[in-house]
Amino acid sequence: MNRRTFVYNAALGTLHVGLLGTQLRAFQNTPSAPTLQIDIQAPDLPLSKLAMPGLFPGRVVQASHAGSLLNGRVQQAPVGQMLDQGMRALTGESTSKEAWAKFIEPSDIVALKVNPSGTPTTTTSIPLMREVIRALNAVGVPNRNIIVFDRNSNQMEVLGYHNLLPVGVRVVGLDGDWAIGGRTRPGYDPNVFAEMNCFGERETRSYMGSVVSEASKIINLPCLKEHNASGVTGCLKNLAYGCFNNVARTHRFPKTYTDPAIAVLCTAPPLRAKAVLHIMDGIRAVYHGGPFAWNPDFVWEAKTLLIGTDPVAVDRIELEMVEQKRRDVGAPSLWDRNPQNLGSAADMDRSAQKNRFYREPGHIKTASELGLGRWELEQIELRKLQIS
């Protein structure tokens, strides 16, 4: 196990990194300039060329299909076309199988990190999951070596992952024990954790899900959604806050430490090494009130997927899309700092002008500074596919 320390100064907006025991620069700690220290203890895995930002830094494919959502139902066949053509556009390969084979080997244990919060509509959709599983089968991964997981089994059950996915695929909620290879594993790994004290909370550790330890590859399947604390909940947040527990403590009205916590948690070597592909479900998208989006007025039918190996680049494109949508409807920017626009959760659910926190979408840029991908738009290659 290795232990790494990150110190973030909110006033200066700077993040310093060092191994435990290294003397870090001391910051003045005042109420207006809080300092957050995050220690990560995790195995120090080697980072292959597949590790974030992966094989195609800065490349994002946006695959859209007008028929992917009809009469409120996500349509299987168009989603399959979007994924197939999107993967070929990402990799330059001529077949879907060859595209997937750049990331996945038949012997892999593949964990699919879904986003089931926001059930039942603004979640990683079942048709997309089926197409990903079909693609994995095509490169030789049997269903028994595919694990669909998230922190919350209840949200997964309501959506139907346990009931609707192909026979043999394991569906694991990290809030309970699970079995692999004849062994029973607790949901979270007691030896892999992040230690941070955001607001003087009693429990200062966040443990990493044991599925991450057991898998050889992770495919990240977030949703295209605004988030009331982090600005957007995309690739980075789906990994960090979906694989570590006890993370809601990073927000306390109106402040959130999602920047830098999301970025820092994504540098944990098991996550960075194994998350080789990111497929964002934007068939339904959320521009306000996320992640749950109780008010359907804030959901729009974007009918698109964003695909890449670089989570920073994908999240940056997502951020631009949500910002554009908010501009279109006259809602404040995700970077808004006007205290008049703060309100309760009920206010937020009623009006796109109100929010519970000062959002911190800067976690995406912070992740870039930590080497996880490309933030600058001029360094991002966006390939748009309009399939139908």
Place this chain on the structure above:
Amino acid sequence: MGAHTMEPASSSWVTLLGDSDRRGGTTAARNTAPKELLWKVTLGDSIRSSPVLAAGVVLVTCRDGHLYAFDARTGRERWSYATPASVHSTPSLSGDLVLFGCDDGAVYAVDRTSGGLRWKAQSEGAIWTSPSVHRGTAYFGTHGGVFNAVDILSGRTQWSRRFDGRIHSSAYATDDRVYFGCSDGCVYALASSTGADAWRYQTGEGVTASPAVKDGLVLVGSEDHVFYALDAGSGAVRWRFQTGLGLASSPAVTAGKVFFGGKDGHVYALAVADGREIWKSPSIRQITAAPLAGASLVCVQGFFGTTQAYDLNTGDTLWTASLGGSLGSTPVITDDTVYLATYPGVIYALR
């Protein structure tokens, strides 16, 4: 099903929705909210199934791997039976046996009085369905896609069949047919004695709810947002009703009406004869649990912490209890007590 016929109907719930007819049912007319806590018990993990009640004993399974038997008056634990894996299956009573499925792929038959194991029938894949007993045979499907018919006395498999999808739908058995849904999108009717195909009907998405059969109709919702009434003999569509989102809630049938919840958060009341909407409740965000339907009320547990009771005929809200919601648990209501199992693992007995 001999045991429950000895007791008043309102205090005997031998399986999901009261009895194997899914009448949903209680004869109790409870139009006021419960006001007094008789007892509560907190278990070691979440409860994902419905309690059943017979002979003064509440039986409930828990994700901690146990089947528990509690005295219905005091909440005192009479016995428990431990399995090696989580349990999500609603228990089903038949004679002196309690049957339930387990995530280890087996159905367990436990003595109703002592809690001792009588037999275990091993299959493939987790079993979240409630075994359905008819004329000496227990029918159940698995997440491994296997549907089984097992002798109730010995646990010996009479026949089994493999399907191309998960079976999360508890079966409805009659003398000659057994009906269930599958994640492959089909509603199946098989010959009860052999498992041979009688008919199948393909819906637009997986069928995870449990069907009810009434007046020659197989009544069940699909994740394709549609509630179907299929001819029990041929599988032909007799009527269909469009809802706003997927349907995972099993229907309850009484007084010529069929009641079910939707992921759109509404409880629907439709006429069994023609599918006409009689009423539709305001949304409580999402419902996957089955409602119960009694002499005067319909009651359902929502995902977000409320138990709602509606007037059976009008849909007007009668009472609400906020005790912690449920994904898939149906309350038991007798003349004097409401028994609720909640997602956080608490069982309440309320007067």
